[in-house]
Amino acid sequence: EPEVTQTPSHQVTQMGQEVILRCVPISNHLYFYWYRQILGQKVEFLVSFYNNEISEKSEIFDDQFSVERPDGSNFTLKIRSTKLEDSAMYFCASSERQGSWPQHFGDGTRLSIL
Amino acid sequence: AQSVTQPDIHITVSEGASLELRCNYSYGATPYLFWYVQSPGQGLQLLLKYFSGDTLVQGIKGFEAEFKRSQSSFNLRKPSVHWSDAAEYFCAVVGGSSNTGKLIFGQGTTLQVKP
Numbered sequence: 001e002p003e004v005t006q007t008p009s010h011q012v013t014q015m016g017q018e019v020i021l022r023c024v025p026i027s028n029h030l031y032f033y034w035y036r037q038i039l040g041q042k043v044e045f046l047v048s049f050y051n052n053e054i055s056e057k058s059e060i061f062d063d064q065f066s067v068e069r070p071d072g073s074n075f076t077l078k079i080r081s082t083k084l085e086d087s088a089m090y091f092c093a094s095s096e097r098q099g100s101w102p103q104h105f106g107d108g109t110r111l112s113i114l
Numbered sequence: 115a116q117s118v119t120q121p122d123i124h125i126t127v128s129e130g131a132s133l134e135l136r137c138n139y140s141y142g143a144t145p146y147l148f149w150y151v152q153s154p155g156q157g158l159q160l161l162l163k164y165f166s167g168d169t170l171v172q173g174i175k176g177f178e179a180e181f182k183r184s185q186s187s188f189n190l191r192k193p194s195v196h197w198s199d200a201a202e203y204f205c206a207v208v209g210g211s212s213n214t215g216k217l218i219f220g221q222g223t224t225l226q227v228k229p
Contacts, residue, residue: 004157031214035217042204043206043217043219043222045217048214048216056214056216093158095215101146101165101215102148105157107156107157108157
């Protein structure tokens with residue numbers, strides 16, 4: 001069964017540094033998402049992306065965050081200047097088409113900010 | 115605004131016992147509801163979903179859930195729990211503009227299974 005792949009599985013970064021989290025969605029999927037889960041808390045929506053633009057973003061997704069689909073296969077989340085509170089598990093998800101569920105999730109990238 | 119509440123943060127059951135995980139939602143229209151399971155170090159796997167129709171839905175791994183509009187609930191059940199069911203379980207609803215498919219999750223319930 002096709003999978004959403006995320007790399008790296010664990011990223012350790014100094015506070016203030018830029019970090020890029022990578023995702024390869026399922027190949028025929030058109031909608032892409034990032035969620036995050038701070039340790040011990042709920043999974044929270046960050047952003048959805050369709051047709052090379054953001055379709056919805058949450059309050060968490062401020063100017064420090066950006067998303068990109070640079071080459072038609074990868075879907076990246078960039079945090080420009082990381083803060084301690086960015087430490088979390090970040091999940092990528094994709095779905096086949098508008099209004100299509102379920103979303104298929106990757107295994108996540110654990111981001112640790114020191 | 116849409117929201118999901120899972121009242122039980124942690125549940126422990128004995129292997130072979132029945133299980134019910136509670137989920138309450140707040141949503142103005144007919145909700146699309148989901149249960150996901152997360153094993154340690156793994157991503158989120160869909161157990162089952164409800165869109166419309168029969169209010170009792172069957173999922174993978176022997177799980178089922180019942181949609182009760184009058185109670186705004188979508189509780190997950192399993193008649194006989196296996197040790198491999200120990201994991202974190204998340205209830206979710208599609209929120210906001212349904213065109214974007216944004217999922218709103220509950221806090222999660224951690225299931226521990228005693229031998």
